[in-house]
Amino acid sequence: MVADKLFYKTLLKNMFSDPFQIKFWDGTVENYGEGEAKFKIIFNEPIPKGDIINDPSMALGEGYMTNKVDIEGSVQDVIESLYNNKESFLKNGAKYEKLLKKIKSTIKTSKENIQFHYDIGNDFYKLWLDDTMTYSCGYFKNDTDSLTDAQKNKVEHILKKLNLKEGQSLLDIGCGWGELIITAAKKYKVKALGVTLSSEQFERVKERIKEEGLTDLVDVKLSDYRELKNLTFDRVVSVGMIEHVGKENLQEYFQTVNKLLSKNGLSLVHSITGINDGGTNTWIDKYIFPGGYVPAVKELVNYISEQDFELIDVESLRRHYGRTLENWARNFEKALPEVRKSKDETFIRMWRLYLNACAASFNCVNISIHQILFGKGVNNDLPWTRDYMYR
Structure with missing residues (x-):
C-alpha cells in the first residue's frame, strides 16, 4: 500500500x-x-x-x-x-487515442453497435435532451438561446447550407428522432427520407410523421444506408453519424454517398473530428459507442477529394458542442430522480463521466466538430457568397 x-x-x-x-x-x-x-x-x-x-x-x-x-x-x-x-x-x-480496428464493420455489426447506444429507451433520452429530441451539437446564435433554440438553429443552419428548393429529394443518413427531415418537409416542401438503425428511433419517427400529417412528403426506414438500392437524392446529409461507421468504412461511406447523390447534388456531413489524427478512446469504445471512430478533418477532406466531389464549405462548431454538452449534463443531473427508477448507480456515473468528459474535450480543443459541404459535379446554382447560410 x-x-x-x-x-x-x-x-x-x-x-x-x-x-x-x-x-x-x-x-x-x-x-x-x-x-x-x-x-x-x-x-x-x-x-x-x-x-x-x-x-x-x-x-x-x-x-x-x-x-x-x-x-x-x-x-x-x-x-x-x-x-x-x-x-x-x-x-x-486520456484523450482520443488511436485504437484502429482491423476488422471491417459489417451491416450486422453496425446495427448492433447503434442499438447498444440508442436503444436504451426513448424515455431515457427524453429526460435530458431538448424538446426536439435532437442528440447532436446545437448551434447557439445568441447567449440567451435555450437548448431547444440551439437545436432548431442547427437544423435550420444545415438546411440553409443545402440550399433546398421545393420538390427536391433529401436523404438523412442516421436521422435520429426525425427533427431534420420533418423540418425540411414542412419548411421547404422537399420529399425527405430518413434512415436509422435504431428501432426505438424508427418507431418514434413514424409516429411524428403521422402526427405532423407529412406522410406524403416524409418517410423513414429501419435500414443501413448501404442497403438503399436504385435511389438517388438531390441532397444527402448526415449529422453525428459518420463517427459510427469505423475507420475501415470511411471510404465506403463517401463511395455510397456518391452513388446516392444525384448529378449536381449537394451533401453535408456533420462530424466530430480529431485535431491532428483520427482515433477513439478505449473507455468510450467499450461503454458508450462501440465500433466508433472520430476521423481527422484531413481524412474527411481526403475521402471527399477521392470521389471528385467539390469541397464547398468547412465550418467548426467546437464551442457550440461544448455548450450543448454542458446543457445535457445539467439536464441529466436534474433528471436523476427519474433516471434512478430504471438505471443503477454505475450507469449513472458512466453517463455523468461521458457527458462531462466530452464537454471538457471540446472546450479544451482536445477534439472538434465540423460541418463540411460538398457537391457532385458542377453546381453553379449556389449563391456567390455565404450570406445565404445566415439570412
Whole structure:
C-alpha cells in the first residue's frame, strides 16, 4: 500500500493545471498546487498501477463508474484541468487515442453497435435532451438561446447550407428522432427520407410523421444506408453519424454517398473530428459507442477529394458542442430522480463521466466538430457568397 501511495503521489503531482487535493483510501490527504483546491479526487481503493500505466482511460473511467474513484467538485473541471496541463502524464492517454480496428464493420455489426447506444429507451433520452429530441451539437446564435433554440438553429443552419428548393429529394443518413427531415418537409416542401438503425428511433419517427400529417412528403426506414438500392437524392446529409461507421468504412461511406447523390447534388456531413489524427478512446469504445471512430478533418477532406466531389464549405462548431454538452449534463443531473427508477448507480456515473468528459474535450480543443459541404459535379446554382447560410 505504501508503494501504491508513492506511485499515486508521483503520478498525480503534475497532472492538473489547477490546485487540487487527493484523498487516499487510508484517509490521508495531499494538497497540490498553490492556492485553494479547485476540486478533490478521492481514491476509495487503489487501482492497480499496471492498469493505469497500460490504459489510463479505461482504468480511471471504470474506477469512477464503480466508485473506486470519486470527485468532489465538477467532473468537467477536473478533466479540463487535465487537458489544460500539456505536461500531464495522462494528457495523451486520456484523450482520443488511436485504437484502429482491423476488422471491417459489417451491416450486422453496425446495427448492433447503434442499438447498444440508442436503444436504451426513448424515455431515457427524453429526460435530458431538448424538446426536439435532437442528440447532436446545437448551434447557439445568441447567449440567451435555450437548448431547444440551439437545436432548431442547427437544423435550420444545415438546411440553409443545402440550399433546398421545393420538390427536391433529401436523404438523412442516421436521422435520429426525425427533427431534420420533418423540418425540411414542412419548411421547404422537399420529399425527405430518413434512415436509422435504431428501432426505438424508427418507431418514434413514424409516429411524428403521422402526427405532423407529412406522410406524403416524409418517410423513414429501419435500414443501413448501404442497403438503399436504385435511389438517388438531390441532397444527402448526415449529422453525428459518420463517427459510427469505423475507420475501415470511411471510404465506403463517401463511395455510397456518391452513388446516392444525384448529378449536381449537394451533401453535408456533420462530424466530430480529431485535431491532428483520427482515433477513439478505449473507455468510450467499450461503454458508450462501440465500433466508433472520430476521423481527422484531413481524412474527411481526403475521402471527399477521392470521389471528385467539390469541397464547398468547412465550418467548426467546437464551442457550440461544448455548450450543448454542458446543457445535457445539467439536464441529466436534474433528471436523476427519474433516471434512478430504471438505471443503477454505475450507469449513472458512466453517463455523468461521458457527458462531462466530452464537454471538457471540446472546450479544451482536445477534439472538434465540423460541418463540411460538398457537391457532385458542377453546381453553379449556389449563391456567390455565404450570406445565404445566415439570412
